[in-house]
Amino acid sequence: MLGVIADDFTGASDIASFLVENGLTTVQMNGVPKQPLMSNVDAIVISLKSRSNPVNEAIEQSINAYKWLKENGCTQFYFKYCSTFDSTAKGNIGPVTDALLDELGEDFTVITPALPVNGRTIFNGYLFVGDVLLSESGMKNHPITPMTDANLMRLMDAQAKGKTGLVAYADVIQGGKRVKERFAELKAQGYRYAVVDAADNSQLEVLAEAVDEFKLVTGGSGLGAYMAARLSGGKKGTNAFTPSKGKTVVLSGSCSVMTNKQVEKYKEKAPHLYLDAEKAVNNPNYVEELYQWVIANLSADLAPMVYATVPPDSLKEIQNKFGVDKASHAIENTFAKLAAKLKEYGVTNFINAGGETSSIVVQQLGFTGFHIGKQIAPGVPWLKAVEEDIYLALKSGNFGKEDFFEYAQGMFV
Numbered sequence: 189m190l191g192v193i194a195d196d197f198t199g200a201s202d203i204a205s206f207l208v209e210n211g212l213t214t215v216q217m218n219g220v221p222k223q224p225l226m227s228n229v230d231a232i233v234i235s236l237k238s239r240s241n242p243v244n245e246a247i248e249q250s251i252n253a254y255k256w257l258k259e260n261g262c263t264q265f266y267f268k269y270c271s272t273f274d275s276t277a278k279g280n281i282g283p284v285t286d287a288l289l290d291e292l293g294e295d296f297t298v299i300t301p302a303l304p305v306n307g308r309t310i311f312n313g314y315l316f317v318g319d320v321l322l323s324e325s326g327m328k329n330h331p332i333t334p335m336t337d338a339n340l341m342r343l344m345d346a347q348a349k350g351k352t353g354l355v356a357y358a359d360v361i362q363g364g365k366r367v368k369e370r371f372a373e374l375k376a377q378g379y380r381y382a383v384v385d386a387a388d389n390s391q392l393e394v395l396a397e398a399v400d401e402f403k404l405v406t407g408g409s410g411l412g413a414y415m416a417a418r419l420s421g422g423k424k425g426t427n428a429f430t431p432s433k434g435k436t437v438v439l440s441g442s443c444s445v446m447t448n449k450q451v452e453k454y455k456e457k458a459p460h461l462y463l464d465a466e467k468a469v470n471n472p473n474y475v476e477e478l479y480q481w482v483i484a485n486l487s488a489d490l491a492p493m494v495y496a497t498v499p500p501d502s503l504k505e506i507q508n509k510f511g512v513d514k515a516s517h518a519i520e521n522t523f524a525k526l527a528a529k530l531k532e533y534g535v536t537n538f539i540n541a542g543g544e545t546s547s548i549v550v551q552q553l554g555f556t557g558f559h560i561g562k563q564i565a566p567g568v569p570w571l572k573a574v575e576e577d578i579y580l581a582l583k584s585g586n587f588g589k590e591d592f593f594e595y596a597q598g599m600f601v
């Protein structure tokens with residue numbers, strides 16, 4: 189059984205959807221469960237909110253998740269992080285990978301954020317987003333983890349205790365056997381991690397074969413999809429539910445380039461209200477104000493949207509005024525409290541944008557886990573809470589097409 193430790197909730201639903209699509213019965217658990225697993229599944233994904241936490245917290249959460257997965261029958265482990273790495277020199281990917289390797293008694297793993305279906309590719313160890321380097325993409329302006337370097341070996345070396353080598357494209361296209369040889373060479377040269385080039389899906393397919401016997405694999409959801417395909421023997425998934433039409437809200441706390449486009453497009457058609465950072469920081473009654481606006485607009489043709497999404501220059505201004513942490517925490521908490529009140533009111537469908545935002549909303553709503561439904565876009569499935577008929581979409585910042593929010597509602601039955 190495959191056990192996945194995801195460093196945020198959108199990332200968890202991203203990989204869970206690819207596992208399901210590739211034939212693995214999968215359950216997504218929110219946080220480390222307190223009880224043993226009751227159902228029979230091929231894969232378990234644990235969602236953490238550990239991406240931008242202090243490093244000790246991220247390690248502790250990840251090791252607890254690993255221990256629970258192991259106790260519940262998992263034999264191979266996958267540390268899922270962002271396809272845009274989202275981890276600077278102070279980030280947690282290196283330290284968490286090291287802690288998991290130590291716990292497993294292993295000394296080597298792969299670093300594979302590639303997700304070609306969403307334009308994340310790796311060549312010569314450099315991560316690309318579409319046709320530009322990560323460091324030239326919108327990720328250079330990310331509110332919490334601005335990515336100013338695209339070289340994955342350097343990024344890893346700055347965070348982790350070991351050295352990072354490269355399995356280059358020319359080797360990967362020779363097949364799984366050659367990649368395994370390269371792993372052995374790198375290990376013999378004292379490397380602890382290998383970045384593996386993947387310019388398209390066929391390299392991920394090769395890599396899935398080469399990591400067959402690894403106890404720990406790390407990366408984005410792309411490699412997970414191909415590992416699932418091998419494990420299921422090429423079966424296709426059957427979870428294809430979508431939500432019923434019901435009270436729906438869109439909550440957008442992502443400032444990514446694609447979310448900015450999606451919010452602009454949706455504003456042309458649907459009721460919308462800007463979540464003002466200043467009020468989130470200073471006004472204790474602000475959640476109530478937003479709540480009243482949402483419930484007054486719930487009967488519109490398209491769901492009302494509350495958004496904090498701003499372009500990079502406005503984001504800088506807000507962050508300079510209040511500080512990065514204060515602004516983002518106030519906004520995240522406002523979304524979380526608003527979501528809880530809306531659920532209480534009877535909202536059943538929540539469309540959320542942004543990993544941190546989605547994580548805190550789900551934590552506040554208190555669901556222990558999700559069933560995985562139909563994909564709205566690659567890496568964004570509809571989710572149904574295990575305990576009740578509440579549906580959520582957790583959209584990673586740069587995922588989905590421009591009409592994502594409307595398209596998701598077009599899937600209601």
Ligand SMILES: Nc1ncnc2c1ncn2[C@@H]1O[C@H](COP(=O)(O)OP(=O)(O)OP(=O)(O)O)[C@@H](O)[C@H]1O
Nearest residue numbers: 331441442444496515516519542543544545584585
């Ligand atoms: N107007 C704003 N001013 C300051 N901070 C903001 C603003 N809007 C959003 N934020 C903060 O920016 C962060 C955005 O991170 P989040 O993970 O939610 O989105 P994302 O990075 O685009 O998504 P993903 O991680 O899935 O790619 C959150 O902490 C959010 O509170």
Ligand SMILES: O=C(O)[C@@H](O)C(=O)CO
Nearest residue numbers: 198199202270271543584
């Ligand atoms: O891998 C991705 O890009 C996403 O699943 C994600 O982790 C965004 O938070």
